[in-house]
Amino acid sequence: MARHEFDADRYAAASTHQTEWGHRLIAELDIAGDEHVLDIGCGDGRLTGQLAQLVPRGRVLGIDASSRMIDAAQSSGARNCEFRVLDAARLDMPGEFDLIFSNAALHWVKDHGRLLRASFDALRPDGVIRFNFAADGNCSHLIGVVRELMADPAHAEGFEAFEWPWFMPAPDEYEALVRAHPFRDARVWGENADRDFPSVEDMVRWIDQPSLVPFLSHLPTAARQPFRDVVVERMIVCAGRDDGTCFETFRRVNVLATK
Numbered sequence: 197m198a199r200h201e202f203d204a205d206r207y208a209a210a211s212t213h214q215t216e217w218g219h220r221l222i223a224e225l226d227i228a229g230d231e232h233v234l235d236i237g238c239g240d241g242r243l244t245g246q247l248a249q250l251v252p253r254g255r256v257l258g259i260d261a262s263s264r265m266i267d268a269a270q271s272s273g274a275r276n277c278e279f280r281v282l283d284a285a286r287l288d289m290p291g292e293f294d295l296i297f298s299n300a301a302l303h304w305v306k307d308h309g310r311l312l313r314a315s316f317d318a319l320r321p322d323g324v325i326r327f328n329f330a331a332d333g334n335c336s337h338l339i340g341v342v343r344e345l346m347a348d349p350a351h352a353e354g355f356e357a358f359e360w361p362w363f364m365p366a367p368d369e370y371e372a373l374v375r376a377h378p379f380r381d382a383r384v385w386g387e388n389a390d391r392d393f394p395s396v397e398d399m400v401r402w403i404d405q406p407s408l409v410p411f412l413s414h415l416p417t418a419a420r421q422p423f424r425d426v427v428v429e430r431m432i433v434c435a436g437r438d439d440g441t442c443f444e445t446f447r448r449v450n451v452l453a454t455k
């Protein structure tokens with residue numbers, strides 16, 4: 197799959213909702229304090245650092261495919277926390293972890309059969325996976341606008357050979373995939389996390405980083421700004437409200453399963 201580089205500072209300013217989901221996921225974890233933890237798609241490492249605080253006698257490894265994200269994460273400096281540039285599609289660390297955690301990242305990974313197999317292998321006995329990522333119906337406004345524009349003759353040529361960046365399964369589809377692996381006590385459930393952005397500016401920050409990154413990086417440089425501007429324009433029309441707030445659908449798949 198294509199690897200995308202993200203801007204860690206701009207992501208930090210546009211990721212309130214991802215961070216909120218992550219805090220909740222972390223608060224619900226059942227942690228003893230000596231676990232070895234893997235954070236897949238750790239981004240700028242803010243949540244990874246919190247995981248590290250929960251395991252003072254353990255350690256945490258954060259992996260991310262974006263080297264700019266890992267550069268930002270490395271500057272966070274927690275003692276029992278390490279970061280590595282690694283594509284989740286290449287995960288191969290048998291028997292190393294008690295917990296594999298992932299927040300708001302795995303919809304960027306296409307082959308979840310391989311990911312689940314590699315995650316199962318990477319767990320120690322009784323280890324747990326806890327994933328939360330985008331489900332079918334996520335970002336329906338943005339995806340509708342982007343798909344419509346990609347089919348528009350004004351932009352279609354730029355998207356030749358473009359690989360759609362996201363895998364967003366329905367929860368029951370994903371449950372069947374998890375159950376095809378030898379996990380026990382597997383739970384897979386959907387979640388409606390629809391959200392109001394407080395202002396157009398907040399929504400635009402989120403459109404710019406991370407949402408449009410894979411689309412703009414595929415386009416020739418001269419075509420990027422015009423495409424971005426028309427996406428923003430149409431999003432304001434379809435997601436904007438009279439009071440200045442904007443609405444988008446955020447649907448999640450949650451996974452909890454034990455080896």
Ligand SMILES: C[S@@+](CC[C@H](N)C(=O)[O-])C[C@H]1O[C@@H](n2cnc3c(N)ncnc32)[C@H](O)[C@@H]1O
Nearest residue numbers: 237238239260261262265283284299300301304
């Ligand atoms: C929305 S950010 C989430 C970051 C962090 N987990 C959080 O909740 O703030 C998604 C992250 O997934 C990473 N990512 C995307 N595809 C990936 C892959 N194949 N392997 C590892 N990381 C990936 C991106 O680089 C990005 O940092």
